Each structure stands twice: as C-alpha cells, then as structure tokens.
Amino acid sequence: MWGFGGRYYWPRKENGGKREGIVVVFAWMSSEERHLDRYVQLYSSLGWNSLVCHSQFLNMFFPEKAEALAFDLLKELVEELKVGPCPVVFASFSGGPKSCMYKVLQIIEGICEAKVNPDDHQLVRDCLSGYIYDSSPVDFTSDMGARFIVHPSVLNMSHPPRLVSWIANGIASGLDSLFLNRFESHRAEYWQTLYSSVRMGAPYLILCSENDDLAPYQVIHNFAQRIRELGGDVKLVKWIDSSHVGHYRHYPIDYKAAVTELLGKAAAVYSQRIQRLEGERMGLEGTHNEMSNPIYNLRKAALSPTQSFPGTSLVPTDHFLMPSSMEYYDGRDVGSVPDERKEGLIHLPNRPSINAHGVLGQILFDVCVPKNVEGWDIRSSDSLNGRPYASTRRHAPFNPIKCIRRSRL
Numbered sequence: 001m002w003g004f005g006g007r008y009y010w011p012r013k014e015n016g017g018k019r020e021g022i023v024v025v026f027a028w029m030s031s032e033e034r035h036l037d038r039y040v041q042l043y044s045s046l047g048w049n050s051l052v053c054h055s056q057f058l059n060m061f062f063p064e065k066a067e068a069l070a071f072d073l074l075k076e077l078v079e080e081l082k083v084g085p086c087p088v089v090f091a092s093f094s095g096g097p098k099s100c101m102y103k104v105l106q107i108i109e110g111i112c113e114a115k116v117n118p119d120d121h122q123l124v125r126d127c128l129s130g131y132i133y134d135s136s137p138v139d140f141t142s143d144m145g146a147r148f149i150v151h152p153s154v155l156n157m158s159h160p161p162r163l164v165s166w167i168a169n170g171i172a173s174g175l176d177s178l179f180l181n182r183f184e185s186h187r188a189e190y191w192q193t194l195y196s197s198v199r200m201g202a203p204y205l206i207l208c209s210e211n212d213d214l215a216p217y218q219v220i221h222n223f224a225q226r227i228r229e230l231g232g233d234v235k236l237v238k239w240i241d242s243s244h245v246g247h248y249r250h251y252p253i254d255y256k257a258a259v260t261e262l263l264g265k266a267a268a269v270y271s272q273r274i275q276r277l278e279g280e281r282m283g284l285e286g287t288h289n290e291m292s293n294p295i296y297n298l299r300k301a302a303l304s305p306t307q308s309f310p311g312t313s314l315v316p317t318d319h320f321l322m323p324s325s326m327e328y329y330d331g332r333d334v335g336s337v338p339d340e341r342k343e344g345l346i347h348l349p350n351r352p353s354i355n356a357h358g359v360l361g362q363i364l365f366d367v368c369v370p371k372n373v374e375g376w377d378i379r380s381s382d383s384l385n386g387r388p389y390a391s392t393r394r395h396a397p398f399n400p401i402k403c404i405r406r407s408r409l
Contacts (some may be wrong), residue, residue: 003101005055005056005059005068005069006053006054006055006056006059006064006069006099006100007053007054007404008051008053008054008069008072008073008076009051009052010049010050010051010052011033011036011037011050012040012044012050013048013053016046019047019048019049019084019086019264020046020047020048020086020263020267021047021048021049021085021086021087021088021129021184021266021267021270022049022050022051022077022080022081022086022087022088022089022256023043023048023049023050023051023088023089023090023091023132023263024047024050024051024053024073024088024090024091024104025039025040025050025051025052025053025091025093025377026053026055026090026091026092026093026096026097026100027052027053027054027055027093027096028093028094028095028096028135028245029055029056029057029094029095029096029099030057031054031093031283032054033052036050036052038050038248038249039091039248040201042248042256042259043233043263044257045262046260048089048263049082050074051073051077051080053069053073053096055069055096055099055100056099056128056196057099057155059098059099059100060095060098060099060140061183063103063186066098066099066100066102066103067103067106067107067112069100069103070100070101070103070104070106070107070119071107073100073104073117074104074107074108074120074124077124078120078124081123081124081127082123085123085126085127085131085274086104086127086270087127087129087266087267087269087270088127088128088129088130089125089128089129089130089131089132089202089263089266090104090128090130090131090132091131091132091134092131092132092137093132093134093136093138093187093245094134094135094136094138094214094215094244094245095136095138096132096134096136096142096189096229097137097138097194098137098140098190102190102193102194105114105193105194105196106193106195107230108123108124108125108128109121109125109196111193116373123238125200126273126277127270128200128202129202129203129267129269129270129273130202130203130204130205130262130265130266130269131197131202131204131262131267132203132204132205132207132262133205133208133220133249134207134245134247134248134261135207135208135209135212135215135244136215137194137219137220137223138214138215138217138219139187139191139216139219140183140186140187141189158366167321188217193228194223195227195230198230198232199316200225201269201273202233202266202269202358203232203233203262203265203269204224204232204233204234204235205235205237205258205259206220206223206224206234206235206236206237206238206263206387207237207247207255207258208220208221208236208238208239209238209239209240209241209242209243209244209247210238210239210240210241211239211240211241211242211243212242212243212244213244214244215244217238220236221236224236225386233265233395235258235262236299237254237255239251239254240261244249280385314370333380
C-alpha cells in the first residue's frame, strides 16, 4: 500500500467459450484480491473477462510511478487484444483514476512521452467502449492525502486505533505539504484528462452515494454534468446511505442492473464503431484500386455488358438494345418508351470521331482525298435526321463512274 507502482493480474481468464469483452478494473488502494471477487464474478456472469490493477498509495504523489504502472498494464492489454479484439470497459473505484487510470488515458491519447507503438494506441482506442466509476472520481485536493489514508475503507478498519490514525495523519500531511506546489498542477491535469476521455465516444456509468464523505456527491454530480455538456452519454445512479465502495454490497440488484445495461451499451458501441471503420477501410481500398488499376475496370466493364463503372448499372430492357445489336443511340427515338421510364434511359455517347485538325486527321485527309475533284458531283446533306439527300441535278443521267468515285471518297 505504501510503496510505488502496483500489480495487475487476470483473476479468471476464460480462454474457451465466447468472450463478450474485457473489464479493466482499477481497484481502490489497500484493496486485496478477495475484495474484488464479487465484481469479477459479476462481470464474468455477463461474459466479460477482468484485468485487475492494484496501485500503490504513493502513485498519487509521483505521477511517473503511475505512468510506469499504466505502461505495463497497457502492454498486457494490447497483447490480449492482438489475439482477439473485443470491447474494453474501464471500471474505476475510489482513487483508482488518480493512481493509474488517467495515465492510461494519456498514453493512448499520445499525451505521455511513453514509447508505445502508435498502432497499439489505436487498437486500444478502437476497443475502448465504456467507463464505470464506482465511488469515483475523487477530487484530490491538497488535504486529500490525510483524509484518504485514515478512511475506514482504506485502512480496512471500522474504527482504527488512535495511534494508527496519528501516524497515518502525520505521514499524509507531510506528503501534502511537501508536494503542495506540484499538487495543484497535477490536479488540473488529472481532471482535464478525465474530461477529454469523452472524445472516445463511449458511455459512462457513475455510481455514488450522498453519504460518501470521501467521494462527495456534489463533486461527482458536477463531473457527470460536465461530461454531459461535452456530449457524453452519462447515467448517474445515486443512493442515499451507501458507504464508500460499498454500493454493490448494499444494493446488489440495482447495481447489477446498471452494470448490465452499461456493458450492453459498450458492446453496441464497439460493434457500430468496427462496422464504421471497416466501411471506411473498404472505401479507401476501393478508391486506391480504381486509381491504381483503371485498365482492369475497363476490361471488367467490357466483359460484363450489364455492369458499368462502380455506381452505375446498365440493365437491358425490351426498349433498349445494346450496341452489339444496333447502332448507338444518337439522339433519335429508339422506340416507344413510357414517360416514367425515359428518365432511367441511359443515352450512350455519339460515335467517336477524329479531329480533322489533328495529326491523324491530316494524314487521312491527304491520303484519302484526291487533289483534283473536278467533275465530281458533290452533294450536300441538309441534315442528319434521316431526310433524303437533295441535289441540283435531280434529272441528270445515271453515271456509274461518279458513283464509284463517291463511294471511294
């Protein structure tokens, strides 16, 4: 309890069967494994594994120690998520956020200087889907050390001996005085980190009591209200006479119902997030393939007459004939098409033409058009709408030589 760092473990890791998710439990200081058993059993009954973290008291005064513990905890979590990604929920009790959890949030957000693979950061962010605060968060003011260390829930004594209280008070007061200047800056950083966690888009469940002197209801209510103002999904459950970290013991039915609802929300948030990420990734891959291999798309369109480029479908009907069986639609009527179906009719582009001023056009002109056209019967077309050609020599005798010349031209 009085040292630095902490430890973490998997109480009952379910390797077989279906795992709904992982609850990372940030236990209160001075807690032991037996104190967390009821919570681990609750999560397990809902199909969730638990990764429990016990942190030491001095981590509150030495953030670098809390950061080291958070770094090791994240490595363990990342290894598990690499085997099989799943929703993750952070469950914090009492001083758990200050002694470890807020450093975990800073690491995955890239705020800390801890050298972690960015892909590992992203993996945890993608999986983080919910928060549970039990008798938390606690506002760590300058006198919190003295009040916290002599609390019955911390000393595990309903009425600690007077000598023990004096010793604990002396040590905690000395730490408060020694780190007074740094404490306020750490406190501001701590609250800012908790507020910024709303960017993860995960729901919150906050469990508190009006009779909790270590985690005052007003502080917790203000935290919940601020998260709501920032756009977070918050459910605040308040009891009247429940003790600090004793809500599940006093109100097991209500507690289990609230936790069940939160874990269900977390699973839904994770599922929607993964579907959105998969859709974005497939969209990016599709764009990349279209840009990098346009010839493949052209071949695919040519081989499949009923498919055009992505997003357009050419469906042959009895009113529309493909180019293989008739001329391209050139602006003329292609049949009697009902008005309601004309809108869906796809007008194919005009015949491809050669630019007369281009290099190829000039070569063909020089080769195919004779220099001397004297004596030719040059006729002009009135239009391309199907009307017969008109000529000034309508009654001239038939000359087969001129017909041959015209056909060659």
